[in-house]
Amino acid sequence: MRRIAVAASLAASAALLAGCLPPPPPPPDPVSPTGIGVVHAVGIHHATFVDTTRSTSALDTFLGAPSRTIPTTIWYPATGADGATGADLAPDRAHGPFPIVMFAHGYGVTPDFYNALLTQWARAGYVVVAPTYPILSGQPAGPSDTVDWDATFTDTSFVLTQVLALGASSDPILGGTVDPQRIAVAGHSDGGAIAFGVGFQAWRQDPRVRAAIVMASDLGEVDGVYQANWWPLLHFLSDQDPYNPYDDSIAWDHAHLGIPAWTFGLVGAAHASPYRDPSDPHFGLVVTTTIDFLDATLKGHTERWDAMSAAIDANPSLAGAV
Numbered sequence: 001m002r003r004i005a006v007a008a009s010l011a012a013s014a015a016l017l018a019g020c021l022p023p024p025p026p027p028p029d030p031v032s033p034t035g036i037g038v039v040h041a042v043g044i045h046h047a048t049f050v051d052t053t054r055s056t057s058a059l060d061t062f063l064g065a066p067s068r069t070i071p072t073t074i075w076y077p078a079t080g081a082d083g084a085t086g087a088d089l090a091p092d093r094a095h096g097p098f099p100i101v102m103f104a105h106g107y108g109v110t111p112d113f114y115n116a117l118l119t120q121w122a123r124a125g126y127v128v129v130a131p132t133y134p135i136l137s138g139q140p141a142g143p144s145d146t147v148d149w150d151a152t153f154t155d156t157s158f159v160l161t162q163v164l165a166l167g168a169s170s171d172p173i174l175g176g177t178v179d180p181q182r183i184a185v186a187g188h189s190d191g192g193a194i195a196f197g198v199g200f201q202a203w204r205q206d207p208r209v210r211a212a213i214v215m216a217s218d219l220g221e222v223d224g225v226y227q228a229n230w231w232p233l234l235h236f237l238s239d240q241d242p243y244n245p246y247d248d249s250i251a252w253d254h255a256h257l258g259i260p261a262w263t264f265g266l267v268g269a270a271h272a273s274p275y276r277d278p279s280d281p282h283f284g285l286v287v288t289t290t291i292d293f294l295d296a297t298l299k300g301h302t303e304r305w306d307a308m309s310a311a312i313d314a315n316p317s318l319a320g321a322v
Helices: 006-017 111-123 151-167 190-200 246-256 283-298 304-313
Strands: 041-051 068-078 085-087 098-104 127-131 178-188 212-215 233-238 261-266 319-321
Touching (some): 068 111, 068 151, 111 127, 111 283, 151 178, 212 283, 261 283, 304 319
Parallel strands (some): 098 127, 098 178, 178 212
Antiparallel strands (some): 041 068, 068 127
């Protein structure tokens, strides 16, 4: 989990003193209900997006590059038998277009590390777009969560822009498949910090996003300036996480997060496995509650807020509202 970057914090403080803090985006407009409960086959598509306007820093033996190359994995609802998964399957446009979940991976891994979770989201009717962040992922150098850290927020918005452009085109996978009005951001560990920034931090917020899921990140240790903006936030913490102090993380949420926000603590849980490993006893609960959250925020089924909280309350040996 990335710790506070002193330079970024000083810059943010200077901007605050200068009265330069931008206004937060307005609350998202309600969305009309769309279908839930459909179990889809899942297609997996790989794309590479290149931002020629920004550079990649040198690190170790990597000499740097004048552009940023961002391999991206996309999980999406596809046609085929329930439970089927495959590369570049035909998208299920009959039930679309589908909301987008931008997903940010953690330190030293790629999106495939979270394949089990992201597949479940796509199976529930979401297009999951997961960039592989240069340097943070360990590709083409690193990993590092200080070198080019600030670039990851712009990387996320850049990839979203490319995906939306493909969605408005005749692209065989994304054309007509994505709904540009229903977008959330999610992430784990360092990726949770990225998701929090894109959703809630001044100068990093993307106004196209309307909700965020943060998993295993101490938000009090994230550099940047938090702005409450009425976008829903779901925050998971693990009580046995060696990287994020559990009590301190909860205290920061209570002191700072605006509504609507939910903080759930996972009991006896590690840093990564509850969010990626189906054999972890918490994994199924994470899947269920995150889909409830997405169904409420992106598909307009606000009754799923209650279902989300009820699922947590029904499993006190695994989780609780904190």
